[in-house]
Amino acid sequence: MRVSTVDPSRVMWRKSSLSTGGDCVEVAVVPGDPALAAHKAEADELYLVRDSKDPNGPALAFTQSEWDAFVGGVKAGEFD
Template sequence: MDLSSVAWRKSGRSTNGGDCVEVAVVPGDPAVAGHKADADELYLIRDSKDPDGPALAFTPSEWSAFVGGVKDGEFD
């Protein structure tokens, strides 16, 4: 799937030239993540320094669990 028209977002805390990721929410599509074909929407994450590189896809429940872990400090 061509992700060039996807609206990617970056954190407001991101600095120019920093190590950042970008996030986008797209309709569920087997072409993006065939193993998650039953999801209505997917959260995509990519490296902002490599916009043509791979994107990871998460279902809404996976994304919610990840965000909750970040807020709880599980990755510090």
Template structure:
């Protein structure tokens, strides 16, 4: 997947170098065959390694992840 056009953002609360960045991009048609709601993907990467790997989440996966963060599941 070509991520050169992705618009990466990080939290305004981010103050140091240990951050993640998030981008929302159009889904990958190949992935859409295997996952529901893959028409849009939420990407996460390490801000210290912008050329490194990115994790991809569908909208429902992203909503579940953010909900878990807000509920303290990862503390």
């Protein structure tokens, strides 16, 4: 789900400390909000991911379990 409107004043975006350039993704954890992702309205919190080169662009929204599955896949080398 693409999130088209995120109020940057209420979101703390983070990126990896290993990031040395501007070409990376940023992640934020926000309270679940049907306005951000209506089909995930039951989520207590959402993990938002955006392109650091386009901070005003869209973000992707993931639930806790979706985020955990992604991080687990990264650690297991599924995307190498």
